[in-house]
Amino acid sequence: MVERRLGLLEQSIYANGIVLDPGSPSWFAAASAKTKVVAKNISKMALVAEEATRLLTNQYKFNKDQVLHALPTVDVRGTVLERDCPLTVDFPCRPKKYRAYSGYCNNVQNPRWGNANTAYVRYLSPDYSNSVNSPRQSITGGHLPGAHHVSSAVHSDSERPHPHLTVFLAIFAEFVFHDIFHTSQSAGYRGHRIRCCGVPKNFLHPECYPIVDDNVTNKQSFCVNYVRSSNVPRAGCTLGPREQINQVTSFLDGSAIYGSSEEEVKRLRTYKHGLLKTQEGLELLPPDTSNPHDCRESDSRHKCFLADRKEGGDMDLAAWIIQQGRDHGIPSYLEWRKVCRLNPTIHNFTQLRQIMRNGVAEKIASIYKDIRDIDLFTGGLSEKPLVGGVVGPTFACILSRQFQHLKKGDRFWYENDVPPNAFSKDQLQEIRKSSLTRILCDNGGKLVRLLQPSPMLMPDEYLNAFQECEKATEPMDFSKWKTASPVYEIPKETILTSLREAMRQARIRIAAEQEIFSNNIGVAHYRSAEAVHHVFLRPKRQAMLIANKSLVLELASHQFMQDVQIKDHEKKPSDNDISAMMINLSTQDVEDYFQQEMKVTLPDHLEGKCRLEEEQSTLPCDHTTPFRSASGWCNNIQNPHWGKSLVTFQRLLPP
Numbered sequence: 001m002v003e004r005r006l007g008l009l010e011q012s013i014y015a016n017g018i019v020l021d022p023g024s025p026s027w028f029a030a031a032s033a034k035t036k037v038v039a040k041n042i043s044k045m046a047l048v049a050e051e052a053t054r055l056l057t058n059q060y061k062f063n064k065d066q067v068l069h070a071l072p073t074v075d076v077r078g079t080v081l082e083r084d085c086p087l088t089v090d091f092p093c094r095p096k097k098y099r100a101y102s103g104y105c106n107n108v109q110n111p112r113w114g115n116a117n118t119a120y121v122r123y124l125s126p127d128y129s130n131s132v133n134s135p136r137q138s139i140t141g142g143h144l145p146g147a148h149h150v151s152s153a154v155h156s157d158s159e160r161p162h163p164h165l166t167v168f169l170a171i172f173a174e175f176v177f178h179d180i181f182h183t184s185q186s187a188g189y190r191g192h193r194i195r196c197c198g199v200p201k202n203f204l205h206p207e208c209y210p211i212v213d214d215n216v217t218n219k220q221s222f223c224v225n226y227v228r229s230s231n232v233p234r235a236g237c238t239l240g241p242r243e244q245i246n247q248v249t250s251f252l253d254g255s256a257i258y259g260s261s262e263e264e265v266k267r268l269r270t271y272k273h274g275l276l277k278t279q280e281g282l283e284l285l286p287p288d289t290s291n292p293h294d295c296r297e298s299d300s301r302h303k304c305f306l307a308d309r310k311e312g313g314d315m316d317l318a319a320w321i322i323q324q325g326r327d328h329g330i331p332s333y334l335e336w337r338k339v340c341r342l343n344p345t346i347h348n349f350t351q352l353r354q355i356m357r358n359g360v361a362e363k364i365a366s367i368y369k370d371i372r373d374i375d376l377f378t379g380g381l382s383e384k385p386l387v388g389g390v391v392g393p394t395f396a397c398i399l400s401r402q403f404q405h406l407k408k409g410d411r412f413w414y415e416n417d418v419p420p421n422a423f424s425k426d427q428l429q430e431i432r433k434s435s436l437t438r439i440l441c442d443n444g445g446k447l448v449r450l451l452q453p454s455p456m457l458m459p460d461e462y463l464n465a466f467q468e469c470e471k472a473t474e475p476m477d478f479s480k481w482k483t484a485s486p487v488y489e490i491p492k493e494t495i496l497t498s499l500r501e502a503m504r505q506a507r508i509r510i511a512a513e514q515e516i517f518s519n520n521i522g523v524a525h526y527r528s529a530e531a532v533h534h535v536f537l538r539p540k541r542q543a544m545l546i547a548n549k550s551l552v553l554e555l556a557s558h559q560f561m562q563d564v565q566i567k568d569h570e571k572k573p574s575d576n577d578i579s580a581m582m583i584n585l586s587t588q589d590v591e592d593y594f595q596q597e598m599k600v601t602l603p604d605h606l607e608g609k610c611r612l613e614e615e616q617s618t619l620p621c622d623h624t625t626p627f628r629s630a631s632g633w634c635n636n637i638q639n640p641h642w643g644k645s646l647v648t649f650q651r652l653l654p655p
Contacts, residue, residue: 005047
C-alpha cells in the first residue's frame, strides 16, 4: 500500500497539476513547515510501520493499551522494517566536550534522545480515534466541532491586554519556540506542496486533513489547506501508533541560528568570529536556493532567506493549532488537568465557569458535545491567568515541566556540572552577567542607547527605569576562558616524523630482545632469585600494553628534542625554551596519528590502545552509586581516572 501511494498516487496527483498555488496563504504556511530531505526519506519506513500496525490492529481487534504497549515490543527482526530502518538502536556513546550539530550523544545512554529528525517525547500517550493514526474524534463517536468554528466562537480577536509586558516577551518566546520545535508537513511527489481544498476525491492525498467550517452548508466554500505532519519511525522501526517528526534538536542550543545539521551550518556560517553569512551590502541572510518552489524568484517583492522559518500569509492560526493538536493525537483538555492534578476537578460545562474567563464557558458548551471533547489549546487558553502570569494553571503546569526537562535533560546545559564540558565557577559567574538588555545594547548600534534592565517588562520609574547602555549591565569578562597559548607551535609533520622514527627504533629494540631471548643470553634461570623476585613484580597485560605505547611516545619525545637542537645548532635553545617545548609537547594528542595517519602495524606485543577497557565505561559517572568500582574509576566524578589503577603516579615535584 505504501509503495502504491508513493509510486502511483503521488505521481498522478503531481502529473495532474494538483499542487498549491505559489503565493497563497496555504503555500506560505507549507513553506514555513518545509520538509527537509532527510525527513522525507525516513518517513517512508514510518508509513510502513504505521500501516502494518493499522492492519494488525484491525485484524486482531487490539485495544488502545495493546497498540501502545504490546505492539512496540513485537520483534521485527528479519523484516523490511529491520533491513531498511533509518533509525537503528545505538549503543551508549562516549561523551565529548562540545555538542553535536544534530544533538547526537547528548544523552550517552540513549544517543538519539533529543536528536534532530526524531519523534517528539510525549507526556501523555497519543489519543487517536482508531488507536493508530486517525485524528481524535468526539467521545460520543461523532466528529469534533470544526477547528475554524471553535476558533471563531472562542478565540475571536478580543482585546486581552497585558499592560505589564512588552513585545520582547513574544519575540523571545517565538525564538525559543523555533529553537526546539519544527514540525514539517507531509510532502508530495518530489517534495511538492500537497493541495487539499477543491480537489476531486480520486486525487485527494491520504495526508490531507483540511479545515472546514461546520456552519457552512457547502463545506468546499470554506476550506483551509491543512496537511498532516510528517511521521517518523521509532528507534528500531518498531510497531506502534503514529509519531510526528521534530526537524530540529530538542535542546536550547541555538539551532534556530546555526541549524541542526552540518550541511545547514556550512550554508549559514562564515567560519570567522562566529558570524553568519549575509548578502553583499546587506545584513540579510543568504538566499535559500535549496527548494526553488518555496520562492518566487521572478518577483522582486518577495525574497526567501536561509533561516529556520519562512512566515507569511493571513491564516486562522488558532484553528491551525487546534487542527494540529488533533492530527498529533494530543489528548483532551481534561486529561491534561488530571495529569497536572489541578483543582477543582471538572465534570460538566457549568463547573468551567470557576476556572475560565467570563462568558467563555458558555461558548464552549454551545460548541462541544461533551466536556471531555474540549481541545487542549482551547481549554488552556480560556483559563483565567495565574496572578502575575499570562497563562492559566494548565499551561503553567505544562510549560514549567517543559522548561524543567530542557534544563535537567540537557547534558550541556551551562549550569550542569558534568564533565568534560562543565564550566568553572568563574566562568559561570560571567555567564550569569549576560542578559537580554546586554545583548540588545551590544548589537543595537546607535539605535539603542537607553533601555530598561528587564526589556520584557514595561518601564517603571522605580523598579525598571531606563538606563544608558553603558550603565545598564556589566559586560562579560571573556578572559575567564583564556588559555595560555603555547610558546611553540608544533607542526603536524614534525610530530609524524618523530613518531615514525620512534616506531623504527622500537622495532629494532624488540628485534634485539627477541634475538637475546632466543639465544638464551642474559636470561635468568627460572629458579634463580631474580626470577622469583620477578614473579612478584610481573606486569599485567594492560600494564604491558601501556608500557609498549609509552616506549614509542618516549622515543618520539627524545627524537623530537634531538631534531629541534640539530636544526637550531647555531642558537642552542635555553633551558626555559626546552621546558616550554616539553610542556607543549605533553598537550599533543597523537592517538589519531597512531590509528589513522601512521597506518603502520606494530609487533603484536606493541599494539594496544592508550585508553583502557575500564575507561571505556559510560560517562558521565553515576554519582548515586554507593559503592566503589574495582579499579577506582569515577572516585572523582570530574576526573574519573584520578587515583584508579593502571595510571601514572602523581608527582609532588616535577621529575
